[in-house]
Amino acid sequence: MNIRPCLVSLLMVAIALPAFAQTQSPGVDRREQRQQQRIQQGIQSGQLTPKEAARLEQEQARIRDEEAAMKADGKLDAAERKKLQRDLNRSSRHIAKEKHDRQKDR
DSSP states (O other), rough: OOOEEEEEEEEHHHHHHHHHHHHOOOHHHHHHHHHHHHHHHHHHHOOOOOHHHHHHHHHHHHHHHHHHHHHTTTTTHHHHHHHHHHHHHHHHHHHHHHHHHOOOOO
16 A cells, blocks of 8 residues: 555645635634525515515625635634624614514515
8 A cells, every 4th residue: 555645635625724724714604694594584474565675685695705704815814704793793783674664675
């Protein structure tokens, strides 16, 4: 058995793993998922009109695109994470406002 290919494979995994871990943002990803669920729930319950839902979906898409651009260099630093959290906070407020503005999709 040749050990050299195994060592090369292990070395590649050891190098790639930290970079992969840095691009993961479980807190941000969970929030994005929860906000998407809130939008879907608002659509189903009629709390969101189609126009409101479309606007909120576009906002979520912009945040996802922004996150992808930030992760393009293989890491998400503290300042980038903070900006994403601010954007998600703003988006969360928009979702709450639109869901509770007493407009109903008839």
